[in-house]
Amino acid sequence: MNYETTINMTGALPQSDGEPQDPASTRRLWVIGGLIAAALIGVWFFMHSGDSAAPDEGKNAQAQVVTVVVPGTTTIPRSITASGTIAARREMPVGVAGEGGQIVQVLVDAGDWVKAGQVLAVIDRSVQSQQIASQAANVEVAAADARLAQANLDRALKLVERGFISKADVDRLTATRDAAVARVRVARASLGELGARAARLNIVAPASGLVLTRAAEPGQVVSPGAGVLFSMARDGQMEMQARLSEADLARLSVGASAEVTPVGTTRAFSGQVWQLSPTIDQTSREGIARIALSYDNALRPGGFATATLTSGMITAPLLPESAILSDDKGSYVFVIDGDNKAVRRPVKTGEVSARGIAVVEGLSGRERVVLRAGGFLNPGDKVRPVVQK
Structure with missing residues (x-):
């Protein structure tokens, strides 16, 4: 019996007409298949040998x-930022010091600079003027009586040497002269009192400074209980009252420098902390650092501002x-x-x-x-x- 076996050159299984295959041909097929598989494996290793050689380079390329x-x-x-208000460093309220009355003239306005003792407003003094004139006349009467008493005493001293006047008469005339001189002093003191009372009708500046507010107008009737008629900043000195937390307040000390910028401007004003609040507000848990500022017309009391305070150095x-x-x-x-x-x-x-x-x-x-x-x-x-x- 003849057998025909055809081997596919592409590596396919042998084709047969149904009869048994030759063992030798089967071995050849397995050898050829093994060689093809080995070749494929070699090609795969050759293509992937670069990946295994440099895995780190690939990762770095993707990093x-x-x-x-x-x-x-x-x-x-180290700085602290805070907000607060501008105020007069030493605000001086000025009111009626005397008996009061009707204002007849106001001599200054808010924003004016004044000197110590300068008259700010004048109160009507027509009644006081008449009292002063009357007392001045009383002084003159007392002075005339004192001169007469002195003249009588002088004549008596000349007569006592001749024995026409007794020593008792001289003593009586001396007492009369002393009483007349005393009445002159009393009258002059009363005149001075009336003058002082009249002078107190003038509302004057207690110190040099800047007038901040004016609440007095001509025709206004005022009394010692009328309240504040003028408020002044002593020497024009200003301050910022910066509100700080407890922790920030503890980091500051008197003399710390600060830069203050009022709202509405980019201009900063240099100042120094001159007082730290000794108490903390129980509601807000804040205290106040008072920053002294020199006068500038851009610093308006009552205005809002921010401050940057220096509280030491950090590294x-x-x-x-x-x-x-x-x-x-x-x-x-x-x-x-x-x-x-x-x-x-x-x-x-x-x-x-x-x-x-x-x-x-x-x-x-x-x-x-x-x-x-x-x-x-x-x-x-x-x-x-x-x-x-």
């Missing part, structure tokens, strides 16, 4: 490039705003560790200035901090850091 900075430390002034890393991130857990930055992996680092920020933001807790200044693109990183991400020069 994100980030800019980092080593901030170091910087000594910067801390400075970072730009782009490096500091925040979420519901607080502020943080990304630092790059020795394996070039991103690590989240919680931080506490402090002073903010044009140079950057001070990090008072969380950094030593020697770390590599991600400068930008921190929002696209996750903890543990592999990166390629580029240090900013």
Whole structure:
């Protein structure tokens, strides 16, 4: 019996007409298949040999490039920002010191500078003027009586030497003269009192300074209980009453410098803390730092202002705003560790200035901090850091 076996050159199974195959042909087929499989495996290893040789290079090619900075430390002034109002440093209320009456003339207005003792307003004194004139006449009468008593005494002294007047008469005339002189002093004292009372009808400045308010008008009837007619700033000195928390107040001391900026202007005025509140408001838990300011027409009492106070120096890393991130857990930055992996680092920020933001807790200044693109990183991400020069 004849057998015909056809071997497919592409590696397919042998074709037969249904009769049994020759064992030798079967072995050849297995040998050829093995050679083809070995060739395929060799090609696969050849194509993938580069991947196993440099796995790190592939990972680095996929790592994100980030800019980092080593901030170091910087000594910067520690500042406190507060708000408050402008006021006169020593406000002087001026009212009626005398009996009062009707105002006949007001000589100053708000905004005027005055000297100590300068008349601010005049109260009608027609009645007082008549009383002064009457008392002046009484002084003249008393003085005339004193002169007459002195003349009588002088004549008696000449006659006593001749024995025409007794020693008792001389003593009586001497007493009369002394009483007349005393009446002159009393009359003059009464005249001085009336003059002083009339002078007190003038409302005068108790010291030099700036008139802040005026509440007096001609025709107004005033009395000692009428209240404040003028208010003044002694020597024009101003202050800002800055409201601070207990913690910030404890960080300040008298003499601390401050920059005060009134609302509505960008101009800053230099001043110094001259008094710290000895008490804390029980409701707001705040105290007041009083900042002394020199006079300027831009400083209006009652106006609102903000102040930046210096409370010492701190040494801390400075970072730009782009490096500091925040979420519901607080502020943080990304630092790059020795394996070039991103690590989240919680931080506490402090002073903010044009140079950057001070990090008072969380950094030593020697770390590599991600400068930008921190929002696209996750903890543990592999990166390629580029240090900013």
